[in-house]
Every structure is written in structure tokens, then in C-alpha cells.
Amino acid sequence: xxxxxxxxxxxxxxxxxxxxxxxxxxQLLDGVETDLILLPEMFHTCFSMNLELAGDYEGSAAVQxxxxxxxxxxxxxxxxxxxxxxxxxxxRGVFITPTGDITTYDxxxxxxxxxxxxxxxxxxxxxxxxxKDWKLNLQICYDLRFPEIARNKISNQSxxxxxxxxxxxxxxxxxxxxxxxxxxxxxxxxxxxxGVNRVGTDGNGFExxxxxxxxxxxxxxxxxxxxxxxxxxxxxxKSELGIIREKLPFLKDT
Numbered sequence: 328x329x330x331x332x333x334x335x336x337x338x339x340x341x342x343x344x345x346x347x348x349x350x351x352x353x354q355l356l357d358g359v360e361t362d363l364i365l366l367p368e369m370f371h372t373c374f375s376m377n378l379e380l381a382g383d384y385e386g387s388a389a390v391q392x393x394x395x396x397x398x399x400x401x402x403x404x405x406x407x408x409x410x411x412x413x414x415x416x417x418x419r420g421v422f423i424t425p426t427g428d429i430t431t432y433d434x435x436x437x438x439x440x441x442x443x444x445x446x447x448x449x450x451x452x453x454x455x456x457x458x459k460d461w462k463l464n465l466q467i468c469y470d471l472r473f474p475e476i477a478r479n480k481i482s483n484q485s486x487x488x489x490x491x492x493x494x495x496x497x498x499x500x501x502x503x504x505x506x507x508x509x510x511x512x513x514x515x516x517x518x519x520x521x522g523v524n525r526v527g528t529d530g531n532g533f534e535x536x537x538x539x540x541x542x543x544x545x546x547x548x549x550x551x552x553x554x555x556x557x558x559x560x561x562x563x564x565k566s567e568l569g570i571i572r573e574k575l576p577f578l579k580d581t
Contacts, residue, residue: 329460331490331563334361334402335523337537338370339556340496342530343380345371349392355558356400362459364397365523366406367494368468369418373529374496376446381409381416390421390429397423403458405492407434407467415448420465420494422456430456432465436473443469455488461565464488464518468495471508471522479516480581486517489568493522496529499536506538513542517572519563526556544571 336355341347348371356364371389372380382388389408397404407420420432433450437443453476454465464487470476471493479486491512497505505524513520519541526537539551541561551559572578 329565331363331459331461331565332361332560333363333365333521333541333563334359334558334560335521335539335541335551336364336366336558337523337539337551337556338367338525339527340367340370340373340525340529342373343375343377345380345389348372352396355556356396359400359558359560361400361402361560364400364402364404365492365494365521366404367523367525368407368496369409370406370494372409373525374441374468375409375530376442378409378411378416378446381411384410384412384419390423393421393423394427394429397425398427401425405463405465406494409447416446417450418443418447418467420454420467422458422463422465424458430454430465432467434467434470435476436469438469461490461563462486462488463490463492466491466493468493468497471495471505471512474512474515477512477516478581479518479578481578486572486578488518489565490519490521490563491516493520495522495524496535497524497538499534502536502538506540509540510542510546510548513544514546517544517568517575517578519543519568526554544568
């Protein structure tokens with residue numbers, strides 16, 4: 328069973344400035360060796376409703392930049408970005424491997440409080456990626472509040488996924504919700520949960536504390552420092568996850 332190194336990039340994103348954000352990620356990832364990198368939601372624009380920043384998904388310069396970064400770091404990357412696809416716009420998650428393979432996930436729960444639902448269409452499908460013998464369930468920010476779309480279960484005698492990945496722009500004033508829900512998703516689904524959130528202040532004046540973390544299947548947390556722009560790598564052990572599931576076979580009762 329292969330362990331998986333996962334790197335959380337808790338960035339102070341620059342409002343609606345892709346080039347500045349690209350450069351910042353390069354600096355934050357300097358010298359990092361890992362298997363999987365998570366960048367915050369809408370990684371190169373911040374959580375903006377400015378659809379002029381949403382390039383066509385086909386031929387997207389932002390996706391090409393992520394592909395080049397993935398190849399140079401020899402690591403998969405998961406994040407989201409705003410895109411135009413046909414006549415609709417999406418907050419689209421992209422999981423990119425070093426070989427250039429891309430799996431997409433369109434955010435299923437658009438954030439009505441910020442009127443995201445008025446600008447972006449909602450996705451309809453669960454997306455689970457297989458990578459290095461791990462099954463990774465892709466999620467974005469507000470999805471976290473809806474446990475029904477993340478419900479793990481047994482199929483063919485094994486759980487359908489091992490890790491929930493959340494990339495977010497989650498405001499500081501609701502940080503207690505963020506921390507509590509991440510832990511709940513890990514315990515109820517007997518999986519690792521990785522949540523990456525930004526820090527700093529966005530163009531609308533909302534403050535972000537980060538509070539990025541990895542939570543194991545027992546609810547034990549491994550944290551990044553609150554409010555600080557930083558990068559940190561953790562190791563997820565598949566053998567430890569298997570032991571927990573064997574000793575506490577709760578998923579078979581779902």
C-alpha cells in the first residue's frame with residue numbers, strides 16, 4: 328500500500344490578478360517534493376463573480392499553466408477555476424497529473440449567499456479520481472455543508488473513496504463551521520479529509536484565516552498555522568486507514 332504525500336498551499340491570493348497569483352504559487356512551492364498539491368478555490372482569480380476573467384475551458388491558459396506546474400513538480404494538482412463552457416460558466420475543479428491527464432468536477436453547490444448561483448451553473452455528478460492506488464473524491468468549498476453529496480459507501484466490498492479533497496475561499500467569520508464540518512466529514516465517511524483555504528483579504532473586504540488542515544478517519548487533525556501564508560506537506564498512510572476501517576466497520580451499515 329502506497330503512502331501519499333499531500334501538500335497544502337495556504338496562499339494569500341491576489342484579487343483578480345492571475346499573473347501575480349501564478350508567481351506567488353511558484354514561490355510557495357519552491358523546493359517542495361510531493362505527490363499531490365492543493366491550491367485554494369478559483370486559484371488564479373480569487374472567489375470573484377467577474378465573468379470577464381473566465382476563459383473558455385478549451386484551450387484555457389490557466390489549465391495549461393497548471394499542467395506545466397504539475398509536470399515540473401512531478402506531482403498531481405487539484406484546484407478550481409472559473410471557466411466558460413459552451414453558453415454556461417462553471418466553478419470547475421481540475422485534477423491534473425504529471426502526465427497531463429485531466430479530470431474535472433463542477434461545483435455542485437453554488438453559494439447563494441454570494442450570488443454564485445446567479446453567475447455559475449451547478450454541476451450534477453460525483454467525481455472520484457484514482458491516483459497512486461488512492462481514490463480521491465473532488466469537492467469545492469460550499470459543497471462541504473452538504474454531507475449527502477459526499478456520502479461514502481461500500482461497493483464491491485470496499486469503500487468507494489479514501490480521501491475527500493476540499494479547495495476553498497471560506498471566510499474567517501465562519502471558520503468554526505469550516506473546521507467542524509471538515510472533521511465531521513472525516514469521521515462519518517471513515518476517510519482522510521484535506522481542506523485548503525486561503526488567507527488575507529479579498530476584493531470585497533472579506534477576511535480569510537486559512538485554517539487549512541488534514542483530518543484522519545478518527546477525526547485527528549494536522550494543521551497549518553492560522554492566518555499565515557504557508558505551504559506544508561503531510562503523509563497519508565493507506566495502511567493506517569485500512570486498520571481503522573477494519574476495526575470499526577461502520578461503512579458496511581450505510
